[in-house]
Amino acid sequence: MPSLQSVISCLSDYDPTALPVDQANRIIGEVVEPVLGVEQVPIRSALDRVLAEDIVSPIDVPAHDNSAMDGYAFRGEALAAAQTDTVELEVIGTAFAGGAGELAPTAVQAVRIMTGAVMPAGCDTVVPQEFVEALADGARIRFAADCVRTGDNRRLRGEDLARGQAALQAGRVVQPADLGLLASLGVAEVRVRRRLRVAFFSTGDELRSIGEPLDAGCVYDSNRYTLHGMLRRMNVELLDMGVVRDDPDALEAAFRTACETADAVITSGGVSVGEADYTKQIMARLGDVTFWKIAMRPGRPMAFGRINSNGRDALLFGLPGNPVAVMVTFYHFVRAALHRLMGASVPPLPLLRVRSAQAIRKKPGRTEYQRGILARAADGQWEVRITGQQGSGVLRSMSEANCFIVLGHEHDSVRAGDPVEVMLFDGLV
Numbered sequence: 258m259p260s261l262q263s264v265i266s267c268l269s270d271y272d273p274t275a276l277p278v279d280q281a282n283r284i285i286g287e288v289v290e291p292v293l294g295v296e297q298v299p300i301r302s303a304l305d306r307v308l309a310e311d312i313v314s315p316i317d318v319p320a321h322d323n324s325a326m327d328g329y330a331f332r333g334e335a336l337a338a339a340q341t342d343t344v345e346l347e348v349i350g351t352a353f354a355g356g357a358g359e360l361a362p363t364a365v366q367a368v369r370i371m372t373g374a375v376m377p378a379g380c381d382t383v384v385p386q387e388f389v390e391a392l393a394d395g396a397r398i399r400f401a402a403d404c405v406r407t408g409d410n411r412r413l414r415g416e417d418l419a420r421g422q423a424a425l426q427a428g429r430v431v432q433p434a435d436l437g438l439l440a441s442l443g444v445a446e447v448r449v450r451r452r453l454r455v456a457f458f459s460t461g462d463e464l465r466s467i468g469e470p471l472d473a474g475c476v477y478d479s480n481r482y483t484l485h486g487m488l489r490r491m492n493v494e495l496l497d498m499g500v501v502r503d504d505p506d507a508l509e510a511a512f513r514t515a516c517e518t519a520d521a522v523i524t525s526g527g528v529s530v531g532e533a534d535y536t537k538q539i540m541a542r543l544g545d546v547t548f549w550k551i552a553m554r555p556g557r558p559m560a561f562g563r564i565n566s567n568g569r570d571a572l573l574f575g576l577p578g579n580p581v582a583v584m585v586t587f588y589h590f591v592r593a594a595l596h597r598l599m600g601a602s603v604p605p606l607p608l609l610r611v612r613s614a615q616a617i618r619k620k621p622g623r624t625e626y627q628r629g630i631l632a633r634a635a636d637g638q639w640e641v642r643i644t645g646q647q648g649s650g651v652l653r654s655m656s657e658a659n660c661f662i663v664l665g666h667e668h669d670s671v672r673a674g675d676p677v678e679v680m681l682f683d684g685l686v
């Protein structure tokens with residue numbers, strides 16, 4: 258992996274005390290490289306894992322032309338040949354799904370066919386049964402010539418996937434539909450990247466863990482819980498190291514253990530500029546770490562780099578302490594970095610343009626992630642409003658919100674009714 262210093266030294270306008278969000282993400286992207294380990298797993302276990310290989314279809318899916326409806330299969334030429342506006346055909350048998358399709362009707366014959374059954378030889382069209390009148394003798398059917406066109410209601414061999422076509426690409430995070438797709442190809446096992454191990458802990462002498470008495474001036478540690486939730490959703494192995502006291506020996510031991518066992522280490526608290534605790538000193542001592550003030554709100558201070566201990570190294574994200582800032586910096590920096598580290602290619606989340614229900618004050622020169630509630634307004638349009646208190650310590654704002662209102666670096670204040678961009682929380686999982 259390239260060193261942080263070498264990446265940073267190539268930037269002409271680098272200012273660690275007012276670093277734009279995009280530039281921070283570019284630096285992180287250049288420093289992080291995927292882990293190499295690969296394992297072979299049964300397809301069910303591949304859910305939420307990262308494919309390490311392209312999956313090329315070994316067969317045509319479907320393997321035969323087949324019917325998309327319950328109805329009657331026939332040769333489309335019968336439609337053009339009809340003398341009147343109805344078509345009459347002789348029924349010579351029934352094709353069930355799973356049969357090999359031995360029937361071969363002539364141009365004046367049809368085969369009763371079930372959905373998924375192989376199209377009889379020479380047939381290219383299916384008339385759905387609801388358009389068909391069975392004649393009294395039971396062996397003939399009649400239907401209007403204009404109720405189907407040649408080729409209707411037939412699924413073509415290979416239309417889902419042709420043999421030799423790439424069904425899924427390396428880097429894909431396997432979704433439920435992909436499990437089905439793999440099964441439809443008869444693929445039993447796939448090669449996936451090994452899971453990441455991510456260690457995390459909270460720092461700060463004011464923090465108490467659940468179950469401990471809340472002494473005067475103390476708060477319960479909530480960051481480890483939001484981190485747990487966000488990391489679980491990314492399907493990584495977790496190493497929750499608890500709260501680490503603001504004590505140089507305890508901190509150093511925690512950083513070393515984390516670094517020796519995990520691919521990435523995430524801490525919260527103690528990285529503010531002017532912070533008097535030891536967290537920053539120890540991070541800097543253990544590796545190639547830089548301390549940023551990012552031009553964003555919430556979330557300003559953040560440490561990023563790589564730390565080493567006894568020949569092992571790990572990526573380090575030192576997130577701010579404020580609970581909302583932890584979530585915002587996780588989603589907007591750590592998430593993409595972990596995707597890269599796990600070898601996943603995940604497209605950027607969409608930003609949707611919707612109307613702001615209210616005025617929002619904003620200064621150009623920083624990116625803001627306001628917590629928003631997107632809902633349909635009385636006039637039927639989608640509209641977003643902010644969730645009351647936007648302080649970076651107000652975790653309730655994240656619980657109430659269903660989206661970020663993303664106000665870009667250059668964005669000025671918003672007037673009620675102006676369009677703004679939102680990023681839905683649903684896409685973040």
Ligand code: AMP
Pocket residue numbers: 459460461463464476477478479480481525526527528529532577578579580650
């Ligand atoms: P810091 O970044 O360490 O200056 O912390 C900023 C604010 O976040 C302070 O009010 C801390 O008490 C609070 N804070 C830090 N870590 C946590 C945590 N793990 N859980 C809840 N609040 C925290």
Ligand code: MG
Pocket residue numbers: 460461526527578
């Ligand atoms: Mg602190």
